[in-house]
Each structure stands twice: as structure tokens, then as C-alpha cells.
Amino acid sequence: MKISMIVFDMAGTTINEDNIVYKTLCSAIQAEGVKVTLEDVLTYGAGKEKLNAIQDIVNFFGTKEQESLANKIFESFLINLKLAYSIADIKGMQHAEEVLVSLRSQNILVVLNTGYDRVTANSLLDKIGWKQTYHYDLLVTATDVTNSRPAPDMITHAMNLFSIDNPKLVIKVGDSKIDIEEGRNAKCLYSIGVTTGAHTTSQLSEANPDFVINSLAELLPIIKNIKN
Numbered sequence: 001m002k003i004s005m006i007v008f009d010m011a012g013t014t015i016n017e018d019n020i021v022y023k024t025l026c027s028a029i030q031a032e033g034v035k036v037t038l039e040d041v042l043t044y045g046a047g048k049e050k051l052n053a054i055q056d057i058v059n060f061f062g063t064k065e066q067e068s069l070a071n072k073i074f075e076s077f078l079i080n081l082k083l084a085y086s087i088a089d090i091k092g093m094q095h096a097e098e099v100l101v102s103l104r105s106q107n108i109l110v111v112l113n114t115g116y117d118r119v120t121a122n123s124l125l126d127k128i129g130w131k132q133t134y135h136y137d138l139l140v141t142a143t144d145v146t147n148s149r150p151a152p153d154m155i156t157h158a159m160n161l162f163s164i165d166n167p168k169l170v171i172k173v174g175d176s177k178i179d180i181e182e183g184r185n186a187k188c189l190y191s192i193g194v195t196t197g198a199h200t201t202s203q204l205s206e207a208n209p210d211f212v213i214n215s216l217a218e219l220l221p222i223i224k225n226i227k228n
Contacts, residue, residue, distance in 0.1 A: 003189070003226055004164050005109040006219075007140075007155050009047065009174035012197020014096045014112065014216070015124055020084050021116075022046065022198070028077040029054065032069045034062045046198035047176035049115045049148035050077065081120065090127050093196055095217040100135050102220060109162055113140040113154040138162075149178045152186030159186075173219065175199060180207035189226075192219065 008014045011021055019038070026041040036057060044060055045053030054077070055070045062069075100110050114121050118141045130136065138158055145153035155172060164170065171190045172183025175197025183191030184207070193204030193212045204212050211222060 001169075001226060003108055003171055003223060004169040005111060005158065005162060006103060006171045006173060006223075007111045007113055007158060007183070007188075008100075009176070009179050009197075010112050010114040010116070010121060010124065012046075012093075012175035013173060013179070013194055014093050014100070015090065015128060016093045016196070017085070017088060017090045017124070019198070020088055020090075021050075021081060024081045024084050025050065025053065025077055028073050028080060029057060031076065032073055034058055034069075036061050042198045043203075047115055047149055047174060047178035047182075049142035050074065050117075052148060053115070078120075082123070085120075085123060085127065090124065092128050092130070093216060095215055097130075097135065099216045099219060103223070104134075104137070106223075108223070109138070109158075110136040111138045111140060111155075111158045112136050113158070115142045115148060117141055117143045150181035150185055152182060155182065155186040155188065171223075173216070175204075177203060177207040180204060180209045184208070190222070192222070 011017050022041050023038060025045060026036060026038045029036050041057060044057050051074045054073050058070050103110050121139060121141050140154045140158050142148040145157050147153045167187040168189045170188045172188045173192045173194060175194050176199050180191045180193050190210040193209040195201055195214050201212050
């Protein structure tokens with residue numbers, strides 16, 4: 001059996017942005033009087049579409065009066081994130097570029113997916129200089145589908161675009177529990193957690209991943225064993 005497609009999360013998995021998004025998210029929520037920590041935001045918001053993440057966090061940690069603030073927080077978050085990304089040192093995760101290029105050289109489709117909107121995702125890719133048809137084949141964002149993670153919509157959308165009918169030809173890789181849940185809901189062959197981003201090995205294990213790796217370089221031997 002040969003894998004047809006691997007779907008990678010972006011921030012924390014293939015892109016190293018030092019948790020800027022969740023630090024910015026945390027500050028935006030705190031500014032509206034909701035008492036949360038960065039750990040809280042990572043635990044309850046990692047991997048989700050960002051407005052949905054804000055809603056879930058405010059609903060859990062805030063009061064009923066604060067629940068209506070989600071849209072206001074989201075607007076503030078987008079403005080602050082754009083500024084933060086414009087001045088931040090953002091780069092590909094260690095080994096990410098070589099792994100993506102290696103997979104494409106093996107005729108394995110590389111899909112990037114994210115809880116970001118398309119504008120934010122493209123700004124990240126532009127900043128690190130990654131190009132479609134060299135580093136990756138397709139970008140799918142939360143704003144491209146009806147249901148974001150943990151629903152499988154982003155993965156099934158990519159499968160449909162490439163006429164892949166069998167999810168057992170697909171692997172999902174991500175740094176959060178919700179990434180793992182997304183892959184499992186899509187019935188991918190493997191849902192693989194990587195410890196370079198939002199969640200620890202222990203947290204990732206709660207979502208029952210098929211593998212937990214500490215570097216994307218560890219992915220290539222897994223792929224090789226499948227092909228053999």
C-alpha cells in the first residue's frame with residue numbers, strides 16, 4: 001500500500017511561530033476581563049477555528065454576560081495577530097521543509113490545513129517563503145469548509161479535490177488533540193501527534209493517536225514502513 005496524501009497542521013507542526021497565536025489569543029481574552037492563562041488557552045483552544053476557540057474558552061471560564069464578547073475579542077485578536085506576525089521571527093519547524101519536499105518527491109500529496117482563516121494562513125506561508133507545488137500541494141483553511149476541527153471537513157475537502165476515495169490512503173499530522181480527533185473522524189490510516197507545538201505527549205495521548213513523534217523527521221521511517 002502506498003500513502004496518497006498527508007495532511008499537516010501549520011502552526012506548531014510545520015511552522016514555528018513560538019505560540020504567538022495563542023499568546024495573542026490569551027491577551028485578547030484577558031483584556032475583556034476573562035481570567036485565563038496561556039495554558040488554559042492551549043488546553044481548550046489549540047487547533048480550533050479561532051472564533052470557535054474564543055467562544056469555547058469564554059463559555060468555560062467567563063460568565064453569561066461575557067459570552068457575548070466573543071466577536072469583539074475575535075476582531076481584536078485578528079488585528080493584534082497581524083501586528084505580531086509582521087514583526088515576529090517565523091520560520092519552518094525543524095526538518096519540516098526537507099520532509100515536505102521529500103514526500104512530494106515520492107509522489108505523496110502534501111496538504112497544509114489550519115484553524116486560521118485563509119488570509120492569516122497565506123501571510124504565514126509568504127513570510128517563510130513556502131510555495132505551492134514545491135513545498136506543498138494544497139492549503140485548506142477553516143474558512144474553506146462548513147465545519148472546522150474536530151469535524152473531518154478539511155480533510156475530506158482535500159480528498160475530494162484530489163479524487164481520493166479511501167481515507168486509509170491518508171495520514172493526518174498535528175500538534176494538538178483536536179488534530180488527532182480530526183484525523184480519526186476522517187478515518188485516516190494514521191493520526192499522528194507531534195510534540196513541537198501546543199500539546200505534550202501526555203495530552204496528545206488522550207486523543208488516542210497512532211503515533212506520537214518528537215520531530216517531523218520521525219515521520220519518514222513511518223511512511224517507509226507502510227510502503228514496505
